[in-house]
Amino acid sequence: MTTHYLVLSALLFAIGGVGVLVRRNAIVVFMCVELMLNACNLAFVTFARQHGNLDGQLIAFFVMVVAAAEVVIGLAIIVMIFRTRRSASVDNANLLKY
């Protein structure tokens, strides 16, 4: 039963992961990361159900808070670089290499 949720969670995680790899826009990349975090949340909640304890559900809340904090920081950084470069493409920022 819970397996489906887990598969879904894994799929979401994979989609997020692939999204990070294929998308250029920093915001979208970041959203994909958020998707990965949410996949984790789904997994936590599923496992909480499976184990019959509430820890997983509790954790999901923590993760949400952390994700929110990450958004705050992340958007600040992305906006900063967007203002500088007039572009949100992550591929544009490659001065640091080799």
Next chain:
Amino acid sequence: MPWLSILIAVPVLGAVGVALLPKGSDKLAKQLALVVSLVVLGLTVAMAVQFSPNGNRFQFEEKYSWIPSFGVHYGVAVDGIALVLIALSAILVPIVILASWHDAEGRPDATGLAPKRSAKTYFALLLVLEAMMIGVFAATDIFLFYVFFEAMLIPMYFMIGSYGGVQRSYAAVKFLLYSLFGGLLMLVAVIALYVVAEKNTFMFPELIGAIQDPTTQKWLFAGFFIAFAIKAPLWPFHTWLPDAAAQAPAGAAVLLVGVLDKVGTYGMLRFCLELFPEASKFFTPLVIVLSVVGIIYGAIVAIGQTDMKRLIAYTSISHFGFIALGVFAMTQNAQSGATLYMVNHGFSTGALFLVAGFLIYRRGSAQIADYGGVQSVAPLLAGAFLIAGLSGLSLPGLAPFVSEFMVLIGTYERYAVPAIIGATGVILAAIYILWMYKRTMNGPTAEPVKGFTDLNGREKWVVAPLIALIVAFGFFPKPLLDVINPAVDKTLTNAQVTDKQPVSTVAEKKGAGQ
């Protein structure tokens, strides 16, 4: 009296003192360095006289716990082998300081510009190096030995890199990395030795016989040996030496080839044989082959050199072949000879490098082709070069002969064929030395050589003691051998080897006759 600690401390303090002198006091720095090195020499002599050759193996022992967590001690002591090598270092350093009087300043005609170099630093480094050289021979704790073994690379690295020839940084880096690589392999072996021996100590005397398993012995032997073979250097690990020696200022080259490299052969004799007797026997054929190849190969390549310092470096590779051959021949004569060789080679190559340095200082080139007919304008210089060269080809009556003779005869006792092949080095040595001498010193005087001045007072003082030692020990090596022999005897006992007996002996008769 903690003689050895004092011997290590004095040059360190001297180095600090030299380094702390105010800017521009180069002359004072030189004088101070010279005085310090002479004090060390005096102390060494004072210590050496108190050494009793037939007393305990290790004398002037000091042992303090240094890093109990690792079982490391500050343990120093000397046996006959270490004593003569310490004495060698103590003798060479003041000579080198005197010889390097102007080396650190850089000559204007070398590359067109006269680099401003700090003479003060050079002499401070020299003194630091001296402390480490004494320390490395005195260490009875293997960890301490390793510390000195590696740490002494650094001052030499700076001496080559900062004060050397045109390609100095290449040479310095090559020297450092090559040695470091060997050292790190040795580090693994040192660690493994500690772990496997389970004695919770690095004290050498306590670790003798600690490793019994033959396979373990072989691996550990390999770890130690490669480091020593690079340091010595044995063929085929030798290519750093010609570069380093050719680029180093003459004084540094003397210490590099004369003393530093001896740490390699000393390590083989002291650590490889005694700690891993079984493995030593197992690897003996290999080492002997490497040594013999080194003797011949070094000599042949030396013949083909066009640069004086490189040539001398290659002769040393040949000579290190002899030393390693003697060490691994595992006979009393060969090992005593090898130890004596280490000392004599220090004097002989030292003299050769220094006199070559005087020449190069005058001409601004180390190329043999740039000279010719020096003997006509500077007979003393040429004479000193000749004597140094002759000692390099082991002319009887000069010190290196005794050691080469002992090495070969001792090797012959057990391994006749390698000794015979090695002895052909005698012929090759004559070729490389005399041919170099002829090309530089004989014939019509070359135009740029005409203005050469003969040895000045300072240079005479550099050369005279070395030549005196070479001649004196050539006819009367007994004082050195008396000190060396009992120590070698102990080494052989610990290496579990006994001398071969002659087929038909005249020993009884000899005993009755004399």
Next chain:
Amino acid sequence: MQSPAEIVQHSGGVIGVSWLMIALPLLGAAILLLGGRRTNKWGHFLGVAMSLGAFVVAVLSFVELTGLDPDQRRRAFELFEFIPGMVNMGMLIDPLSISFALLITGVGSLIHIYSIGYMSHDRDRRRFFAYLNLFVAAMLLLVLSDNYVGLFIGWEGVGLASYLLIGFWQHKPSAATAAQKAFIVNRVGDFGLLIGIFTIWTTFGSLAFADLTQQVTGQASEGTLTAIGLLLLLGACGKSAQLPLQSWLLDAMEGPTPVSALIHAATMVTAGVYLVVRSGAFFEQAPTAQLVVTIVGVATLLAGAIIGCAKDDIKKGLAGSTMSQIGYMMLGAGLGPAGYAFAIGHLITHGFFKANMFLGAGSVMHAMNDEVDMRRYGALFPVMKVTAVTFIIGYLAIIGFPMLSGYYTKEGIIETAMEHNAILGWLAVLGAGLTGFYMSRMIFMTFFGKKRWADDAHPHESPAVMTWPLVILSIGSIGLGAFLILGNRFMNFLSPAVGLPQELPETHVFGFGPAALATLALVAAGAALAWFRYGAAEVPAVAPRGSFLTTFARRDLYGDALNEALLMRPGQWLTRIAVFFDNRGVDGLVNGLAAGIGGTSGRLRRVQNGYVRSYALSILFGAAAVVGALLYVGNM
């Protein structure tokens, strides 16, 4: 057959201070070398004094030795411990060594005196005397040591002195090259000697002559003894310029003439003979080795003679002759106790007459502005009578003119060889005939015939300091042979040191044996041929192109060409290959490894391309790899 006497350890009397023989000239050399220019004024006198001092000690030792019972005449004593447990330095005074000592110091002193005059115009005369003194000391060390190591030190010491003296005029490239060649070729021989010494040590456990008696050496296998013998012979060949190591001697004539006389005629080059005789305990029990010694001797005596026939350079002619005469000595030394006395006897008389002729040649050169080409000489007899007469006495001695020194000693060798092996004997006779030819050629070209002098030549007799030694040496050339050989005087004298043959040879004032007569006949024929070609006929001032044989002889029997083709050229190639291999191979590997790591680094860093997405990809791949690996390991 009588074995040598036992060596007695005893350090009393004059013999007890016989080390002064070595010490005095050594001191002289040290003072002259270290004293520098300050000693220029009196340096040569010091040199002579030191040499004479050694001579005096030698004479006194000799007198003391002859005063002892024959079986007490081998005295050795220790000076100091050299290599503890292996070698003690000590002196051995016995009839053999004292004979050499007398020759070395005696002839040596005469040559020292001669050199005062000969080198008077050289600004480095002091250094010359220092080297001469050094030579005398080393040579004495060679013959007076009581062990092989001391002998070897002296052996190389004379090699050094020879090197220094051949290259004395080092500013001449030819001299420097000749010196270097002499040293290196000698080293080849030294290599053999060294290995021989090693074998002696490992076989018998001692290097002292006192220990190595025939009883002791008899315990070893003949194979070992043969090996020892051949190795020692290799050493002897180097020092004594025997085939195949002869090539250096002719070049060595680049040195000042007194050097040629002392070192390359009278003393040093005979060290090989000394070595063979001294090592009799090995050779006598190794017939194969002895045979090789005689073959080498005969081959060299012929080769030297052939070379001597074609040389126009007076010194090189004499050098070929020296080679040849040492060949005789070697032949004698290879014949065992029967030949020793003749070999050493010939060595001593040769020392006199050859030094005599070399110094005579020097005197001629001195007179002719250092011209050495005999084709530019001729008709010198009238202008320098003393030189000419003494030279001719030496000449007569060497060709074996009856009653003169060479006659007895050479005849002794030929007779003994004949008894031993007829082929060797007849070849030796042939050599004597050749000697007659080439020496006569030399006399006729130099002192007789027509003047072929250079335009600016004004020959004159040399000063007394040079002629007196000639006179003294020529006296020795006349009488010494008869004194030594007749009645086996010398053989009996030497016997404590080298033993005696089973039966003593008969000696005659004039021999009528077939060999003796044949020798005389051949010598006469040779002399006559020389007279027809060089005395009676016009000698061209420029050497004509000769036949193949002449060219063969002129070019030293292609010895140098052979060396060049077999050793030098391959050696040069080997050196070049080795240097190349070292730079590109061994060092190339090291540098290549470093470059390889550097190159890898340079390529790998391109992976770090600056795109954050590829970084993420690497993380993802890494994560996949880690997951996979863990699953793999976990399910194993």
Next chain:
Amino acid sequence: MNGGTIEAPTIEYALLAPMLLVFGAAIVGVLVEAFAPRYLRKSIHVPLTLLALLGGFLLTILQVVRDGVPTTPAAMGAVAVDGPALFIWAIILILALVSTLLINDDEQFVAQAAAVPGSSDEEEAVRSGYAQTEVYPLLLFSVGGMLLFPAANDLLVMFVALEVLSLPLYLLCGLARRRRLLSQEASVKYFLLGSFSSAFFLYGTALLYGYAGSLDLKAISAALGTVAGQDTLLFVGMAMLGVGLMFKIGAAPFQAWKPDVYQGAPTAITALMASTVLVAAFGAVLRVFWVALGNLDWDWRPVMWGVAILTMVVGAVLAITQTDIKRMLAYSSIAHAGFLLTGVIATGAFEQNRDALSAILFYLAAYGFTTVGAFAVVTMVRDAGGEAGHLSRWAGLGKRAPVLAGIFAFFLLAFAGIPLTSGFFGKYAVFSAAVAGDALPLVVVGVVTSAIAAFFYVRVIVLMFFSEPAADGPTVAMPTIGTSAVVALAAAATVVLGVFPEPVLNLADQAASALFIR
């Protein structure tokens, strides 16, 4: 958690005091930002930050001296303040304090982060003497996270700590005053990759939770023996958790961010990351792989072997061709992470636990000081464009500023592990633990890569001492008191730990002897 009654949790405030102090000071810092006038802020922040860090350090010491090392976890099992944690705290706090001294420098941080580089806004901000004083509270938050990270006894707490330590760093990385494009790029890269990897960490956590039903490290360990048939969950979870952790220590193949971020970030922040973050991350790695997964060492050791070898090789080899000093030090840091991993692998063999642990603790302390010192020197070598990052600019520095160059050379030799420097004993300790832990081949790889690594350290020395100075070479800034203190302290630590390492070794040994609380 039974029947709706909620028990008030017990919290050992005294035990957590150092961490709480740091977080408290961080919050005060935020308040200062909010209320204090601009001209006062800096003069409040600096002492506040330094005092908080110093206080935390003293409290840590006090804890050890007064109460010894606790044997049970604190805060309801969420935080374990045990021997290793206390030692790590002490290192982090002192290194953070030292790094803060470096931050104390207007030269490094942007006047106004919001101003677009090169715009008139920026000029205006610079002219008005603005300063981004938020740096200090951000730093304190980050340090607080670092303290919590290795002490977390619960994967959730660890995740939170990870984010708390990371988020401020993302920001700090983007605040460089010069070369702002690089700095911003570093920031965005670090942020994206950091959050990407923390997603992995979290997913791994989730899977482990699924496996064990708890996030408590001890509970996970206990579940290893009882839960059957869920191996895939366990291994995948362990792998993904590991990925998150390995990312933080910069192990290959998760090292890609390190060079870019180290190069772009303000040097003081780089120093902080290179020292304290590494220490904290290794603390967490040790705790997770020891307390939770220690019984699985047969499974994770082979994988960690691969990671360690790859890390050492990549760090050493890639560093050779670097041309920027900070980038080179970043690769050096990767190589050192590899060396440390050999120590981590050695902890797997149980009887060697203690030696390996103390070896790593010593290594971290030694390396931390040397690193901070090295970056401090980097801040002082400047040319017109700010810090002279390109190595070619360092040519001949030994002649212009012999003392500084000498000290830097000494740091480099310590990195290379030359005897008589702290680096040598660190390396020795770790390698000897690894040999004892049957990881001899790993040690051989370690020494070979050390030899390779030595090349690039030595190359810098060659440049500084053996090359002729460039005509327009960089100048050496007159160091502030703070910077010189940092350099002096780091040099002193490198010397002292290199000659008399025994006291610190002893301390590390004692810290390790208590082991991690299970």
